[in-house]
Amino acid sequence: MNRTMLTDEAIKRWDKHAEFFTANYTELGDKARIVYLNPTILPLMEDVKGKNVLDAGCGEGYLSRMLAERGANVTAVDYSKKMLEIAKTRTDNNTNITYHYGNCEDLHFLKDNQFDLIISNMVIQDLQDYQAAIQEMFRLLKEGGQFIFSILHTCFITPNSGWVRNEDGEKLFWKVEKYFYEGAYEQNFPADADDKVVYYHRTLSSYVKAIRKAGFTLMDMEEPKPTEDVLKKYPELKEDFNCADFIIFICEK
Ligand SMILES: C[S@@+](CC[C@H](N)C(=O)[O-])C[C@H]1O[C@@H](n2cnc3c(N)ncnc32)[C@H](O)[C@@H]1O
Numbered sequence: 001m002n003r004t005m006l007t008d009e010a011i012k013r014w015d016k017h018a019e020f021f022t023a024n025y026t027e028l029g030d031k032a033r034i035v036y037l038n039p040t041i042l043p044l045m046e047d048v049k050g051k052n053v054l055d056a057g058c059g060e061g062y063l064s065r066m067l068a069e070r071g072a073n074v075t076a077v078d079y080s081k082k083m084l085e086i087a088k089t090r091t092d093n094n095t096n097i098t099y100h101y102g103n104c105e106d107l108h109f110l111k112d113n114q115f116d117l118i119i120s121n122m123v124i125q126d127l128q129d130y131q132a133a134i135q136e137m138f139r140l141l142k143e144g145g146q147f148i149f150s151i152l153h154t155c156f157i158t159p160n161s162g163w164v165r166n167e168d169g170e171k172l173f174w175k176v177e178k179y180f181y182e183g184a185y186e187q188n189f190p191a192d193a194d195d196k197v198v199y200y201h202r203t204l205s206s207y208v209k210a211i212r213k214a215g216f217t218l219m220d221m222e223e224p225k226p227t228e229d230v231l232k233k234y235p236e237l238k239e240d241f242n243c244a245d246f247i248i249f250i251c252e253k
Contacts, residue, residue, distance in 0.1 A: 014082070014197070015083075018080055022059065022086055041063075044148055048067055048117065049071030050072075051072050056107075056133075057077065057120050058076035058084075060083060061086075064076040065095060072096070073096050075115070076097055077101075078101070081101060105136065106136065113139075113140070114142070117147075122151065125151040126200065147252075149251075151246070154204050156174065158176050159185035163175070184198055185199055186199075216251035217251065217252045224248065
């Protein structure tokens with residue numbers, strides 16, 4: 001498949017799975033967002049009142065709505081028409097969010113240097129041309145603005161990674177394979193069904209190089225882990241918690 005075909009196919013699958021993917025979302029997102037992502041990214045975006053914020057790959061828009069509630073002027077972009085449809089039905093008309101249909105690799109309809117902050121929550125690993133997307137975010141940010149993005153942890157979530165189990169199905173250890181493979185791979189979605197989504201794997205150094213090449217300074221990285229309080233609420237996570245599922249990059253223009 002060529003580049004456009006791969007992106008088209010990936011988006012076709014997002015459209016197809018949009019209802020299922022967002023069915024368990026609350027106003028705070030799904031469990032992964034509540035447990036891992038929100039506690040790490042929200043404190044990084046506390047002071048957004050009056051700021052122009054881009055939610056790049058907004059999905060059903062929970063983060064856009066949280067940011068708008070905190071007083072941000074939110075521009076939200078997604079390349080799945082179905083996701084945008086769901087986002088709009090979940091968003092009050094008076095909320096300060098403008099939704100756009102667009103590919104994060106080329107957001108030509110948005111002007112240079114217009115955002116104070118860009119968040120892209122679990123999207124960049126879904127993009128064929130992640131380098132183009134990171135460059136786009138640099139173009140769109142004001143000088144001094146931050147680009148924060150989270151992805152599946154590239155060191156632990158790789159093609160063919162997963163639990164190795166004994167004959168009784170008990171988890172033995174988490175297996176990582178094909179770390180140095182770079183490109184598209186399919187992942188069962190939901191995990192126990194035949195349907196698949198398209199993800200892209202790249203090494204950690206490739207991400208860091210792309211960030212630097214775009215012109216950003218990499219200010220920090222986070223590897224979210226659940227707090228003791230969260231683990232009390234979701235005790236089943238204790239068993240799964242042996243490596244980081246997510247990594248977050250904090251970049252500055
Ligand atoms: C894992 S979901 C995350 C959605 C949202 N940020 C959240 O945290 O709930 C990934 C989203 O990226 C969108 N997406 C995939 N490829 C895209 C692209 N090239 N441009 C813009 N959005 C894209 C999908 O449609 C989907 O809504």
